[in-house]
Amino acid sequence: MAEIKQTAASRLVLFRGILLLFSLIASLVFAEIFLRLLMPQPKSWLAIYRQHPALPFYSMLPNKRLHVDTGETAWTITTDENGFRFNPDLQKNPSCTALWLGDSYAFGHGLDYPESFVGNIDLRLATVDVLNASVSGYGPIQYRQTLEYLINQGIKFDHLIVASYVGNDFHDTQWAKTTTVKDGIAGNRNDLKSILMRNLHLYRLGASLHHRFSRPKPASYRAVVEQLARPKAWEEAFLVEARSLYETEMSRILQMSRDLGTEPIFLILPTRQGVSVLAGEAPAPDPMPASGPQRQPNLPIEKAEEIFDRIGARHLDLTPVIARYPTQEMFFQFDGHLTGQASAKVADAILDAFALGCEAAVDAR
Numbered sequence: 001m002a003e004i005k006q007t008a009a010s011r012l013v014l015f016r017g018i019l020l021l022f023s024l025i026a027s028l029v030f031a032e033i034f035l036r037l038l039m040p041q042p043k044s045w046l047a048i049y050r051q052h053p054a055l056p057f058y059s060m061l062p063n064k065r066l067h068v069d070t071g072e073t074a075w076t077i078t079t080d081e082n083g084f085r086f087n088p089d090l091q092k093n094p095s096c097t098a099l100w101l102g103d104s105y106a107f108g109h110g111l112d113y114p115e116s117f118v119g120n121i122d123l124r125l126a127t128v129d130v131l132n133a134s135v136s137g138y139g140p141i142q143y144r145q146t147l148e149y150l151i152n153q154g155i156k157f158d159h160l161i162v163a164s165y166v167g168n169d170f171h172d173t174q175w176a177k178t179t180t181v182k183d184g185i186a187g188n189r190n191d192l193k194s195i196l197m198r199n200l201h202l203y204r205l206g207a208s209l210h211h212r213f214s215r216p217k218p219a220s221y222r223a224v225v226e227q228l229a230r231p232k233a234w235e236e237a238f239l240v241e242a243r244s245l246y247e248t249e250m251s252r253i254l255q256m257s258r259d260l261g262t263e264p265i266f267l268i269l270p271t272r273q274g275v276s277v278l279a280g281e282a283p284a285p286d287p288m289p290a291s292g293p294q295r296q297p298n299l300p301i302e303k304a305e306e307i308f309d310r311i312g313a314r315h316l317d318l319t320p321v322i323a324r325y326p327t328q329e330m331f332f333q334f335d336g337h338l339t340g341q342a343s344a345k346v347a348d349a350i351l352d353a354f355a356l357g358c359e360a361a362v363d364a365r
Contacts, residue, residue, distance in 0.1 A: 139172020
């Protein structure tokens with residue numbers, strides 16, 4: 001009799017477990033249907049990439065429009081026939097051209113294009129055709145290769161501006177950029193996470209809430225920040241080679257532009273940690289602190305300036321501009337890119353420092 005009661009109890013537990021499992025699945029299915037019908041969740045990833053038509057890395061899809069919402073930022077990307085990000089609402093009758101090269105900072109990651117510093121400048125230069133060839137993840141080697149490609153394609157320019165984010169541009173000279181592109185996503189491995197992300201609105205909602213309310217996990221980038229901030233690291237093989245390659249690539253860009261009769265401009269975009277040091281802020285609120293014993297977060301800024309001074313290139317360090325304001329207002333908390341407020345200040349500083357109009361281009365020639 002005891003065995004019968006034990007068997008019945010086990011079956012009851014199993015039945016309740018199965019019922020709970022089915023209830024959970026049904027709830028998830030209902031939630032997914034509800035979201036799809038009444039609260040569809042926008043994409044939080046950039047499905048805007050392709051394999052470059054001629055170079056051994058990725059580039060932007062042409063004629064693409066995409067809205068992205070990560071929870072922290074909501075923005076729209078529009079690309080032209082070249083795959084350059086642009087403002088489709090801006091109509092011009094240009095007399096000269098300004099070509100921009102850079103990574104996600106010049107691309108305007110997290111911002112509608114008019115809010116980015118390149119897009120802001122584009123709005124204010126009525127007669128200048130602004131070509132923004134910046135792509136997230138690029139570094140000095142890709143800047144130079146892109147410039148070579150565009151010149152060979154017959155694209156001409158009167159101004160060349162290269163925006164270098166020193167938080168990873170030194171490392172980018174050593175990191176591989178042959179990322180696989182599938183379904184417009186760079187690095188898409190079609191693993192379980194990728195499949196869930198692309199197909200389930202419930203997953204997108206969870207990711208959005210995570211980005212909105214959680215602090216970033218800086219595990220991978222922390223190592224980069226700390227390495228750049230450590231004086232001894234600049235004497236070690238990796239950064240010795242990275243600094244040499246950085247100087248080589250920037251020198252090549254400088255010479256290529258001069259050969260075409262244009263004196264380029266190089267912009268130094270600082271890390272959040274470097275800005276915090278100049279602003280005299282305590283490092284505690286920073287989710288990726290690089291301060292402490294033997295740490296100098298402004299080192300990559302100084303190294304870049306030394307290089308541009310040595311090769312005789314026009315350049316502008318934007319650190320003092322951004323450091324006038326609290327870093328939490330200048331950088332997005334989760335991904336660390338410039339906010340719209342910071343981008344506006346950067347645009348002002350660039351236009352104050354350099355004449356980028358068509359008259360200046362004619363005078364320079």
